[in-house]
Amino acid sequence: MTFFRAENLAIQFGGLRAVDGVSFEVREGEVYSIIGPNGAGKTTVFNLISRIYDPSAGRVVFQERDITGVPPHRIAGLGIARTFQNIELFQNSTVLQNLLLGRHEHRRSNLFSEMLFLPHVRRMEVAHREKVEEVIEFLGLQHHRESRVSGLPYGIAKVVELGRALCTEPKLLLLDEPSSGLNPEESEDMAFWIEDIQKDLGITVLMVEHNMSLVAEVSDRVLAMNDGRVLAEGTPQEVQQHEAVIKAYLGG
Amino acid sequence: MRFIFKTDYDQDIRLLKHGGHAFWYGLLLVAVLLAPVAVDDYYIGQLTQLAIFAMAGLGLMLLVGYTGLVSLGHAAFMGIGAYTEAVLLERGVPFLISLPVSAGLAAAVGIVVGLPALRLAGIYLAIATLAFAIIIEEVLARWESVTHGFTGMVVEPISVFGYELSEGADFYYLSVGLLILIVLMSLNLLRSPTGRAMVAIRDSEIAAQSTGIHVAKYKTIAFAISAGITGLAGALWAHKLGFLSPESFTVLQSIELLVLVVVGGVGSIHGAIFGAVFVVALPQLLAVGKGYLPTNVADAPGLEAGVFGLVLVLFILLEPMGIYGRWVKIRTYFSLFPLYKKASFKRQKTYLKSERLR
Numbered sequence: 191m192t193f194f195r196a197e198n199l200a201i202q203f204g205g206l207r208a209v210d211g212v213s214f215e216v217r218e219g220e221v222y223s224i225i226g227p228n229g230a231g232k233t234t235v236f237n238l239i240s241r242i243y244d245p246s247a248g249r250v251v252f253q254e255r256d257i258t259g260v261p262p263h264r265i266a267g268l269g270i271a272r273t274f275q276n277i278e279l280f281q282n283s284t285v286l287q288n289l290l291l292g293r294h295e296h297r298r299s300n301l302f303s304e305m306l307f308l309p310h311v312r313r314m315e316v317a318h319r320e321k322v323e324e325v326i327e328f329l330g331l332q333h334h335r336e337s338r339v340s341g342l343p344y345g346i347a348k349v350v351e352l353g354r355a356l357c358t359e360p361k362l363l364l365l366d367e368p369s370s371g372l373n374p375e376e377s378e379d380m381a382f383w384i385e386d387i388q389k390d391l392g393i394t395v396l397m398v399e400h401n402m403s404l405v406a407e408v409s410d411r412v413l414a415m416n417d418g419r420v421l422a423e424g425t426p427q428e429v430q431q432h433e434a435v436i437k438a439y440l441g442g
Numbered sequence: 443m444r445f446i447f448k449t450d451y452d453q454d455i456r457l458l459k460h461g462g463h464a465f466w467y468g469l470l471l472v473a474v475l476l477a478p479v480a481v482d483d484y485y486i487g488q489l490t491q492l493a494i495f496a497m498a499g500l501g502l503m504l505l506v507g508y509t510g511l512v513s514l515g516h517a518a519f520m521g522i523g524a525y526t527e528a529v530l531l532e533r534g535v536p537f538l539i540s541l542p543v544s545a546g547l548a549a550a551v552g553i554v555v556g557l558p559a560l561r562l563a564g565i566y567l568a569i570a571t572l573a574f575a576i577i578i579e580e581v582l583a584r585w586e587s588v589t590h591g592f593t594g595m596v597v598e599p600i601s602v603f604g605y606e607l608s609e610g611a612d613f614y615y616l617s618v619g620l621l622i623l624i625v626l627m628s629l630n631l632l633r634s635p636t637g638r639a640m641v642a643i644r645d646s647e648i649a650a651q652s653t654g655i656h657v658a659k660y661k662t663i664a665f666a667i668s669a670g671i672t673g674l675a676g677a678l679w680a681h682k683l684g685f686l687s688p689e690s691f692t693v694l695q696s697i698e699l700l701v702l703v704v705v706g707g708v709g710s711i712h713g714a715i716f717g718a719v720f721v722v723a724l725p726q727l728l729a730v731g732k733g734y735l736p737t738n739v740a741d742a743p744g745l746e747a748g749v750f751g752l753v754l755v756l757f758i759l760l761e762p763m764g765i766y767g768r769w770v771k772i773r774t775y776f777s778l779f780p781l782y783k784k785a786s787f788k789r790q791k792t793y794l795k796s797e798r799l800r
């Protein structure tokens with residue numbers, strides 16, 4: 191049984207075939223990276239998986255379930271979390287509030303019990319905070335717990351977004367350019383976290399990334415795309431040396 | 443170790459974060475309770491009005507300030523609450539039933555009005571709610587068999603188990619008591635998943651969706667709660683007015699509620715209270731000020747509306763966090779006194795300006 195599978199995915203924007211028949215499989219427990227020049231369609235693949243767009247053809251299968259027709263807000267509940275290329279955080283809330291939102295799918299209360307803040311709502315809030323605290327500790331965000339996100343440096347905000355995704359307790363984590371905008375030190379931290387997420391937390395990672403040294407460092411397998419199509423798939427070395435890939439990067 | 447952690451989280455969740463909070467809010471409560479003994483009837487009437495406006499404003503605050511959805515038609519929900527209350531009492535329905543039904547009907551209409559909110563945002567939503575308010579005003583005027591149209595209708599007094607509560611200190615305690623309940627309920631929601639989901643939608647719908655929030659469902663919930671609270675305030679307002687006519691719930695009043703929210707401070711419960719103080723006090727100040735103006739200016743029609751508009755614009759430009767924001771700054775200034783730096787409040791582009799009306 192395959193853990194995750196994209197079958198022949200395609201979508202057009204106007205006349206542009208942004209994604210054009212892309213298929214790949216992700217094995218449980220691996221770090222699988224998608225690389226490719228700007229505009230190759232990588233983010234669009236993520237948006238198809240998280241159901242922001244409907245594909246014009248193809249399907250997405252997660253744990254043997256076709257999720258191509260699932261509404262977008264159900265994706266997190268199925269165990270797929272994501273980050274965004276241009277950070278999407280709740281800017282006017284604190285880091286803690288942002289992370290608590292990652293717990294939304296784990297809530298066990300309704301409107302009326304919340305209005306009265308019944309004892310089980312309080313217990314649930316404490317339990318959420320315990321989980322959030324684990325993530326804060328894991329990512330070293332202690333100093334920023336009460337800070338408003340809008341005032342945070344870019345690198346920290348990026349980590350907060352990763353934290354929010356982890357708070358959902360995903361089985362599959364989609365990271366869209368986790369190291370873009372980070373300085374070399376922060377990128378190095380990011381590499382360690384991705385390894386820890388895979389090894390210690392046992393979460394499968396599907397990421398889009400430009401930084402080839404990061405890709406080579408953490409990925410088990412790599413998929414290269416250009417113009418909405420797959421160019422090559424294999425280990426980081428194989429893909430990096432693939433002729434079509436080199437040509438695409440040189441702008442051929 | 444674990445245990446210490448837990449009490450920590452509890453502190454994080456508690457409404458009163460520390461002893462200082464408990465002291466000041468306790469003092470405020472005592473002042474509120476003793477007010478009828480200390481001040482005369484006229485001011486108790488004003489305080490009652492303040493409590494009712496604060497409640498109506500709080501309803502709108504949850505929608506505008508916390509969910510990021512603008513409504514230019516909230517007086518209509520007050521109108522629905524007020525007329526439902528008056529009509530039910532007229533037909534002999536007891537107050538303890540008529541009041542929740544009034545709020546409930548306003549909430550139900552809120553759900554319907556919220557439907558366009560699932561597709562519209564910013565200024566387009568504002569226009570849709572404005573249109574709705576105009577329709578309701580029209581319905582109140584034309585549905586004469588129920589509302590008595592422009593003839594207006596008398597609101598029967600509140601009677602609970604034989605006690606009359608419609609006037610003076612009794613009605614004041616009823617209004618303030620309900621306001622306190624609604625404030626507590628709102629605070630509870632805001633520290634629970636539903637309130638967090640509303641704020642999430644305000645700040646980024648796409649991120650909200652990716653964490654599992656059903657955006658349409660929570661927008662609808664926000665509309666229902668908001669309309670229900672404002673409708674409840676409307677039902678109380680009916681008793682304060684004693685006599686209803688369609689002119690009691692005009693678009694101008696909707697704008698006044700929006701002024702309340704913006705001037706008080708978008709995105710804070712305190713803001714709804716401060717805003718209500720402003721909205722209740724301004725006409726009084728104007729009445730005093732008129733004595734000093736030349737008569738042709740003082741008697742100009744629309745002076746009050748004009749001043750409201752001007753204050754709204756000034757606040758949006760100069761103090762987007764409203765009176766509450768100003769208050770927080772002053773408090774911080776004194777607590778940091780010798781070390782205060784202007785940069786402590788480097789102005790953030792607030793969502794009010796940049797995103798709300800996109």
Ligand SMILES: Nc1ncnc2c1ncn2[C@@H]1O[C@H](COP(=O)(O)OP(=O)(O)O)[C@@H](O)[C@H]1O
Nearest residue numbers: 203206208226227228229230231232233234235
């Ligand atoms: N919502 C959209 N509407 C129109 N064009 C889009 C949209 N999203 C992406 N595109 C286009 O699709 C192509 C692939 O974009 P994207 O997936 O963001 O590339 P990248 O590989 O850099 O992440 C680009 O040419 C982009 O302009």
Ligand SMILES: [Mg+2]
Nearest residue numbers: 232233234275
């Ligand atoms: Mg991209």
